[in-house]
Amino acid sequence: MSERTESESRKLLGRLKDALAEGSAGQERLDRITHLIADSMQTEVCSIYLFRDAETLELCATEGLNPEAVHKTRMRLGEGLVGRVGKFSRVINTANAPAEPGFRYMPETGEEIYSSFLGVPIQRVGERLGVLVVQSKQARQFSDDEIYALEVVAMVLAEMTELGAFVGEGEALSALHTHPVMIKGTVGQEGTAEGHVFLHEPRVVVTNPIADDPHAELRRLNDGIEQLRVSVDELLSSAGTGDKEQLQVLETYRMFANSRGWRRRMEEDIARGLSAEAAVEKEQSAARARLEQSPDAYLRDRLHDLDDLSNRLLRILTGQGKDTGAELPKDPVLVARNIGPAELLDYGRKLKGIVLEEGSVGSHAAIVARALAIPLVIHAGRITTEALNGDHILVDGEQGVVHLRPEDSIVNAFRDKMAMQAQAQERYSSIRDLPAQAKCGTVVQLHMNAGLMADLPSLNSSGAEGVGLFRTELQFLIRNQMPRRAELAAIYARVMDAAGGKRVVFRTLDIGSDKVLPYMKPQDEPNPALGWRAIRVGLDKPGVMRMQLQALIRAASGRPLTIMFPFVAQFDEYREARAFVEGELHREARLGHPLPEKIEIGAMLETPSLAFAPRQFFEMTDFISIGGNDLKQFFFAADRENERVRRRYDTLNVSYLSFIEQIVNRCNETGTPVSFCGEDAGRPVEALCFAAMGLRQLSMRPASIGPVKNLLRRVDLREAKAVIDEARASGIQSVRKPVKEWLQTQDMIL
Incomplete structure (x- = not known):
């Protein structure tokens, strides 16, 4: 890079800094900027387009095009050359703009006489803000130095847009962080x-994108990178020879921190006139734009590593650490x-x-x-x-x-x-200690879901009759290493103490899918929700399962104990898991430890296959809990994380309700207690329909118990069942509408 090019670039940024420092209004400031860029780059046209909304770019200032087009010319993302720069965050440099694919002629701008076109994105760390364009009549390709200079200017514009420097008339000039x-x-x-x-x-805010002293900025950058390297080396040393995945991430950090290319590009940015932190952010934005477009999943994953490392360096340079005060x-x-x-x-x-x-x-x-x-x-x-x-x-x-x-x-x-909502909660408190007894005399037990000691006070305040699901995985997820048996036994004992004799159903470790232990190597599975998770992990890693079962037995210390295995898909899985419990009971007895006064061993029915298990399964299991969240997504083959499909399928679909009824009937045949656990249990209309289908125990979040109990106490479940049966017979897809209409006839407004 020539000294002349560096000085010209710094001269342009110096003029830009002066223009930004003047106390003029946003539009006047933008107009001045387009004029000085066109003058410095010796082009007839310079235009700034900013995003009016996520899909629309608006011409906000121009030198050379028809001034009447400002705030009137708009284009959709991807439309025309400007729209393509905005959509793909890529530079377009052409000597013959009208011949380029996607060119769109805007007659109101008067741009038809300009042949050459250079457009660069105005962006800030993955955030698209607009497009900066220069054009000239002479048919020529812009040089690499000219492209680089315009990118540096675009970086400054991005920072100043973030800081609200261009507030003024026109919706696209609205400052960030000010409007609803x-x-x-x-x-x-x-x-x-x-x-x-x-x-x-x-996020780090760069308040000084333009620097006066490149040598001082280079020293700041070098000092910052050295500090960054030391911190990464310390992290690696503290990680020791532990988790391989963590070590791989830290090694990637060290690779980035020692990258000569990364450092060289930032040094060139500083030579052009940027401050050290603006140079870091410019390279972060450019790398992010490249990696986001990559078809290689591994490279896209490295984006998070690069972001994290860049943010660490920015915090060092700006002093804006995690604790910002x-x-x-x-x-x-x-x-x-x-x-x-x-x-x-x-x-x-x-x-x-x-x-x-x-x-x-x-x-x-x-x-x-x-x-x-x-x-x-x-x-x-x-x-x-x-x-x-x-x-x-x-x-x-x-x-x-x-x-x-x-x-x-x-x-x-x-x-x-x-x-x-607050008034309703006050109303529910008056029935807290009353049973959820319908008008027909049927009583439905309402239990709460929990996962932390902090949940247990809700057992009394909510009116719950017990804990229908205690998630034991949280004690594993919040640690950096496998918890010890004694630790778990102490936690489980405190849970039982806090329950005050009420039944607590402990669900064994439910990990996998999107619940990955920090100290367990993630499994690269194409569909983790249908992969190695829950009981499958426990059966394949019996040491972990046995340790947890020992902790539960010791925590009970002679008290009743209820254990439930998650994600059981077939009889043999439950039979094998139950054998583990019986084996640990024998072991604890041999060691002289007190055994539970009574033990219940249940299964969570979350896969449709288990509903068709042999009769012996229903006879062997002490209870079944329908896991509604997973069962629903598998029943409808609709991922509950996918907004496009999950809302298409209603819990009160007649097929799903009929399936629930079938499960209840199979359990009734063998006298096996059955409950429903999940988000839908806490929705009053859904809870009513479940109760009408024969479920006599529901487990939900504590705040839902009041609303559900309030509705159940005001209805006759036989009448509700008749409404559901009539709707099913009519061929209707969901019973939601007829049930709600029936509730309205009962003077119940939901």
């Missing part, structure tokens, strides 16, 4: 919450890309709500959120980009919707909804 935003996600845990944003890992607000709503169970437990019940960009309904974070009864929305796209610490936020866990910086009308409607 509604984000549609997926329900992770039901409930509603109002509060203020607390970012788990706040931001205080937890009084009503915190945690916002994060993703979060582990241990980190989430550190926040505990202080949180009003949780919003994640990633995650899944069965993820560690979702399990903890349910255990803590905190409303959770997952798959909330761009929330970490849109939100700032302290932003007002509304979390609707019932609909999977998040309102960021909401307008007053939205806030008022949301508060009305929360007030109605």
Whole structure:
């Protein structure tokens, strides 16, 4: 790179810095920028297009095109050359723009006289902000130096757009982080919450993209990289010879940290006039754009490693570490890309709500959120980009919707909804100690789901008659190594103590699918939900299963014990698992340890195959719990993580209800107690229909017990069954509508 090119680039950035520093309005500032870029690059045209919304680019400023087209010319993402730059985050450089595939002529701009076209994306770490374009009449390809210079300018524009430097007329000039935003996600845990944003890992804000002293910036970059290398080496040393997967990730970090190409590109950016942190972010954005387009899954996975390493370096350079000094607000709503169970437990019940960009309904974070009864929305796209610490936020866990910086009308409607829910909870408290006895005299037992000691106080406050499901995997997920038998026995004993003699159903370790232990090597499976998980892991790793069974037997210390095996697909799996329990009982007796006063060994019916097991299975098992969440997705062949298909299938579909009834009938034939456990059990209309189909025990989150009990006590289950039977006979697909209509005739508004 020539000294002249470097100085010209720094001169352009210097002029750009002066233009940004002036106190002019957003539009005037943009106009001045397009003028100085066109002048510096000796082109007739310079135009800035910004995203008006996620799919539309708007011409916001131009030097050389028809000024009347500003804020009027718009194009869809992918439309025309500008739209293609915006969609694919790639440079387009052509000497003959009209001959390029996808060229679109915009007559209102007067651009038909310009042949050459150079467009570069304005982007910031995976966030597309707009497109910067220069054009000239002369048919020529722009040089590599010219492309590089324009990319550097685009980087500065991205940072300044982030900082709100271009607020002004025109919707596309609206500053980020100032306007109301509604984000549609997926329900992770039901409930509603109002509060203020607390970012788990706040994004680094680069406030000084342009530097005056390249030598000083190079020293800062070199010092930062050296500090980064030391921290990665320390992480590797502390990891020792432990988990191979963790070591591989850290080795990848070290490879990136020692990459000469990465360092050289950042040094060149600084030579062009960028600050050290702006150079890091420019290369992070460019690499991200390349890797996102890669067909190679391994390379796309490395994107997370590169992001993490770049963010570490940015925090070193800016001093904006994980602990930025931001205080937890009084009503915190945690916002994060993703979060582990241990980190989430550190926040505990202080949180009003949780919003994640990633995650899944069965993820560690979702399990903890349910255990803590905190409303959770997952798959909330761009929330970490849109939100700032302290932003007002509304979390609707019932609909999977998040309102960021909401307008007053939205806030008022949301508060009305929360007030109605609070009034309903007060009404439910009056029936807390009464049985869920329908008008026909039928009693339905309502139990709660749990997974943490913190859940157990809800046993009395909710009116639950016992714990229908205690998830034992959380004690494994929140540790960095396998827990010891004595630790588990102490935890299980405390759970039984807190239950005060009420029945607790301990589900054995349910891992696999999206619940991977930090210290267990992940299995590369094409469809993990149908793979090596739950009882399959236990039977293949008997040492882990035996250790957990020993801990449960010792925790009981002579008290009644109830154990349930998850994801049983066939009789032999249950028979083998039951033999493990009996073997451990004999072993504990030989060692002189007290045995449970009574032991129940059950199975979770989550696969349709188990409903057709031999009669001997139903005779051998002490109880069956229908695991509704998994059974429903397998019954309909609809992944519950897939928004496109999961909402197509209704729990109250006549085929599904008939299948539930068939399971109940098979259990009744052998006198096997059967219950239903899952999210649907906590929805009043669904719970009513399950009870009408013959289920006499339901297990749900504690907050759902009141609403379910309230409805069951006000209906006659025989009448409900008649409504369902009539609907089934009519050939209707779902009984939801006729059941709701019948409830309305009973003066029940849901």
